[in-house]
Amino acid sequence: MANYVYIATSLDGFIATPDGGIEWLEDAPNPSGGDFGFSEFISRVDALLMGRNTFEKVLSFDQWPYSIPVYVLSNTLKSVPDELKERVEIITGNLSVVLSKLSSKNHKDLYIDGGKLIRSFLQEDLIDELIITRFPKLLGKGIPLFEDLNESLEFKHVETEVIEDYLVKSRYRRTKRCAAAGQLRF
Numbered sequence: 001m002a003n004y005v006y007i008a009t010s011l012d013g014f015i016a017t018p019d020g021g022i023e024w025l026e027d028a029p030n031p032s033g034g035d036f037g038f039s040e041f042i043s044r045v046d047a048l049l050m051g052r053n054t055f056e057k058v059l060s061f062d063q064w065p066y067s068i069p070v071y072v073l074s075n076t077l078k079s080v081p082d083e084l085k086e087r088v089e090i091i092t093g094n095l096s097v098v099l100s101k102l103s104s105k106n107h108k109d110l111y112i113d114g115g116k117l118i119r120s121f122l123q124e125d126l127i128d129e130l131i132i133t134r135f136p137k138l139l140g141k142g143i144p145l146f147e148d149l150n151e152s153l154e155f156k157h158v159e160t161e162v163i164e165d166y167l168v169k170s171r172y173r174r175t176k177r178c179a180a181a182g183q184l185r186f
């Protein structure tokens with residue numbers, strides 16, 4: 001099982017304005033009308049686990065944007081809109097319980113989305129790959145992607161792409177030592 005983050009941040013590391021706004025993500029020049037590699041990424045995962053706040057934001061979009069199963073981690077949400085009942089499931093519990101529930105459903109590669117959710121995954125060293133697209137602006141304040149960690153985590157840089165001379169998209173893999181063999185996992 002591998003857990004992937006695919007997210008956009010401001011230069012100062014925010015994923016949304018303090019009130020959860022993401023309109024600033026619409027400023028990227030996009031003459032070809034592409035999706036900056038999102039569909040290629042989503043073809044590599046088989047389920048999406050998102051925090052409740054992110055789910056509520058996605059509900060405000062014109063269309064439901066995902067074709068893969070979506071799980072919303074929430075201890076307060078009681079139901080999802082009727083039209084999404086086949087596509088979205090509420091999931092509860094601590095992260096190890098949640099991951100074993102998803103594994104029992106045969107999900108192997110998970111897209112982890114939402115600031116608080118990603119930060120809690122990082123706190124438990126449960127993220128295998130970070131794909132971060134930086135926008136060239138300072139929001140000054142907002143919802144951060146990162147917070148203080150109990151332990152530092154090392155990642156290996158895999159690739160960086162500059163898109164339209166505006167976005168910088170970098171991919172990092174967690175390097176983990178195998179205690180028995182003393183070898184890097186990636």
Ligand SMILES: NC(=O)c1ccc[n+]([C@@H]2O[C@H](COP(=O)([O-])OP(=O)(O)OC[C@H]3O[C@@H](n4cnc5c(N)ncnc54)[C@H](OP(=O)(O)O)[C@@H]3O)[C@@H](O)[C@H]2O)c1
Binds near residue numbers: 019022053074115
């Ligand atoms: N820039 C981007 O690419 C990007 C991507 C995704 C999201 N966003 C933005 O980020 C904002 C949402 O992020 P957020 O940090 O506010 O919240 P979030 O991670 O989306 O949701 C947090 C909520 O998830 C639930 N939760 C349950 N267990 C959890 C656990 N172990 N760890 C974390 N959360 C758990 C809690 O809901 P309950 O209280 O119901 O238990 C918690 O309040 C939205 O504005 C969204 O638009 C931006």
